[in-house]
Amino acid sequence: MFEVKSIQLEQKISNKNEIKLLFDTESTFPCLFPLLFSLRVIRFQSLSTQYSDLMALKDWYMFWYKKYAISFCEFFYSSNYNFELIYEEIDTFIIYLENNNDLSHVTYLGGNRKVNYINISNKVRSFLKFFTYLMDDYLTVKKHPHLDRKEIEKIKSNIKKHIDFKKKIIRKSTKTIHGEKKYLYKSMTNEMVKVLYETITPSRSNSINSFNPFKNRPTQFRNFE
Numbered sequence: 001m002f003e004v005k006s007i008q009l010e011q012k013i014s015n016k017n018e019i020k021l022l023f024d025t026e027s028t029f030p031c032l033f034p035l036l037f038s039l040r041v042i043r044f045q046s047l048s049t050q051y052s053d054l055m056a057l058k059d060w061y062m063f064w065y066k067k068y069a070i071s072f073c074e075f076f077y078s079s080n081y082n083f084e085l086i087y088e089e090i091d092t093f094i095i096y097l098e099n100n101n102d103l104s105h106v107t108y109l110g111g112n113r114k115v116n117y118i119n120i121s122n123k124v125r126s127f128l129k130f131f132t133y134l135m136d137d138y139l140t141v142k143k144h145p146h147l148d149r150k151e152i153e154k155i156k157s158n159i160k161k162h163i164d165f166k167k168k169i170i171r172k173s174t175k176t177i178h179g180e181k182k183y184l185y186k187s188m189t190n191e192m193v194k195v196l197y198e199t200i201t202p203s204r205s206n207s208i209n210s211f212n213p214f215k216n217r218p219t220q221f222r223n224f225e
Contacts, residue, residue: 020047063101097123121170132160
């Protein structure tokens with residue numbers, strides 16, 4: 001369904017007259033938002049960096065299609081650039097990677113010793129790099145005329161805090177002590193972790209988390225971090 005390909009360039013704009021792009025193999029065209037990400041963010045980075053970033057996006061696009069039966073590009077555009085998806089989907093994406101790209105309901109969150117968490121952390125960082133690019137380009141007053149600049153900046157600030165929080169978790173999950181992984185939540189069962197996340201996840205504008213004891217969204221974000 002999705003494939004990372006090397007494209008030879010007539011005019012040198014990248015390393016060795018070559019650039020990596022993520023393609024939809026059914027349409028045979030590059031995926032729109034990863035294409036823009038490649039051209040605007042990573043085109044002058046090494047080919048190995050381009051490849052690893054786009055392989056992570058390939059996993060994200062496969063995850064999204066398996067879960068919703070729609071391309072992420074199509075969803076993102078038709079939803080008028082809905083950025084609040086990050087609150088719910090990033091954890092599901094990590095679990096998907098932990099389950100070897102299988103959408104099961106098993107919750108590992110750092111507890112599957114058969115999984116290479118360094119590889120997963122690199123993929124998640126690449127995805128967050130892509131998501132940050134989308135925010136910079138599409139979370140704007142021009143794209144969201146119903147919001148003023150102050151509201152845009154508040155949304156950006158909250159999402160960036162959430163991204164920073166996820167990056168901290170990723171760093172912690174890949175630390176080693178005497179050659180062994182330091183797993184998060186090791187004193188909690190999988191079910192306990194799942195309930196914890198269901199309780200503390202902040203509400204979104206279109207989805208109120210009735211389990212969260214705090215009704216004020218800034219307070220919810222503060223406690224979630």
